[in-house]
Amino acid sequence: MTTTIRPLKPSDRSAWEPLWAGYQRFYEVAIPEETTDLTWGRFHDPAEPMHALGAFDGDGRLVGIVHAIFHRSTWLPKWTCYLQDLYVDDSQRGLGTGAALIEAVADLAREHGAGRLYWMTHETNATARKLYDRIAERSGFIQYRKAL
Numbered sequence: 001m002t003t004t005i006r007p008l009k010p011s012d013r014s015a016w017e018p019l020w021a022g023y024q025r026f027y028e029v030a031i032p033e034e035t036t037d038l039t040w041g042r043f044h045d046p047a048e049p050m051h052a053l054g055a056f057d058g059d060g061r062l063v064g065i066v067h068a069i070f071h072r073s074t075w076l077p078k079w080t081c082y083l084q085d086l087y088v089d090d091s092q093r094g095l096g097t098g099a100a101l102i103e104a105v106a107d108l109a110r111e112h113g114a115g116r117l118y119w120m121t122h123e124t125n126a127t128a129r130k131l132y133d134r135i136a137e138r139s140g141f142i143q144y145r146k147a148l
Helices: 010-026 033-043 097-111 126-135
Strands: 004-007 050-056 062-071 079-088 114-119
Touching (some): 010 050, 033 050, 062 097, 079 097, 097 114, 097 126
Parallel strands (some): 079 114
Antiparallel strands (some): 004 050, 050 062
């Protein structure tokens, strides 16, 4: 099956929303609708350093999404690209769609002159970690956060 990956367009929102909702269910979070609206707008604002890509199957159905954010780093002279969200429809798991989305973000990062691409996942996400361990290097860092 052929998968095509491209930036999401404003007209893709209705296809994106079920995958975005699936991502939230997986991580047991509920992002408010107004935040989702703001985020969707940022993806399509050229002044924002945020990007959304989609994987489309041979029938043109959106089957996977990935979101990336570019930022500066005190450790590198080049931009850094953070792959924030990656979600693939259950029907596409194990078919290489996730890896293809990650590679598409890596290509986007190279195009924007980034020196590093990184992402995180929950320690219990064993399926994704098998892929990540195969295609990238685990940094060894542990994330901490504080609500403000």
